[in-house]
Amino acid sequence: MNKFITLLKSIITKSVLILSVSLLMSPAYADELKDISQMADQGQTGAAIDRLNTYITANPKNAQALFMKGVLLAEQGRRDEAIKIFLDVTEKFPNLPEPYNNLAVLYADQGQFDKARKSLETAIKTHPTYATAHENLGDIYARMASEAYDKALQLDTSNTRAQGKLSLIKDLFGTGNKTTIASKEPAKTDSKVASPARAADVKKTETTAAKTSVDAPKNNEDGLTSAVNNWAQAWSSKNLEQYFASYGANFQPAKGESRKAWEQQRKERINRPSKISVSLSNINITAIDSSNAKVRFKQAYRADGKPIYTTKTLVMKKEGDNWYIQQEIANN
Secondary structure, eight states: OOOSOOOOOOSSOOOOOOOOOOOOOOHHHHHHHHHHHHHHTTTTTHHHHHHHHHHHHHHTOOHHHHHHHHHHHTTTHHHHHHHHHHHHHHHTTTTTTHHHHHHHHHHHHHHOOHHHHHHHHOOOOOOOOHHHHHHHHHHHHHHHHHHHHHHHHHHHHTTTTHHHHHHHHHHOOOOOOOOOOOOOOOOOTTTOOOOOOOOSSSOHHHHTSSOOTTTHHHHHHHHHHHHHHHHHHHHTOOHHHHHTBBBBOOOOEEEGHHHHHHHHHHHHHHHHHSOOOEEEEEEEEEEEEEEEEEEEEEEEESSSSSSSEEEEEEEEOOOEEEEEEEEEOOOO
């Protein structure tokens, strides 16, 4: 591999970032995978994989259990085995974008950039608003360009144009960075699978919430997912009109602020940095009823510096055909 490696975002670290939505699952399933997740977080990865194998034997079509196994194998450096698992998930659940994204990271780590590119293009095809896959695809193209410029310099060491372009790419990505692996769960799957998800470093289900609705209409899940993704995208792009439109008329700012004071404060904070990046992972939807829901996720916020990681809950209400934020709770 070259001295610098693209900062791809994907599979398993506790730091990041794919847009993922869990199934609404039964507490029994959630508890089982939550226990396995905790074992892995405590460093018992081998034992967690053994327990997962038993679970998968009994639940061979559980997408999230399979996905978790791929993540844990990758954590152990068993990347060829992880690739096989993620390929299996893409065959059984071709509409999930995350397994393709994670395959791209593993392929890129092996220098198989064309395979990585194709995997990311498939992820984007299945989920066009999947921001992480778009960013990773840009990184792949940059890495492929780097390889080409390296080759050009090997053939002509006096090629100052290639040297300058290569330097720009290295400055962009830095040197000595290793590919990261991201979230431990895929997006929602078909409700018939009824599979639980592994949390990255937070609990996957809210056991204190009202009874989880396994029968939540798919259009509600899609609407909630779209609303949350659009909110994060508007924040990232500093589209203040769309950002504030994500909040309902009855939105309750924290600390008893007025809506006007809150909006003014948010405008100042959003406009202050030259660039903002907001990425969400481990999105978990808890339906209270057909027009009220809670969405819990891991948020990675970066503004001209190191990212800040927060676990956040949005209390959402459906008005007409759209979902709006009624309350925003940071669970640090």
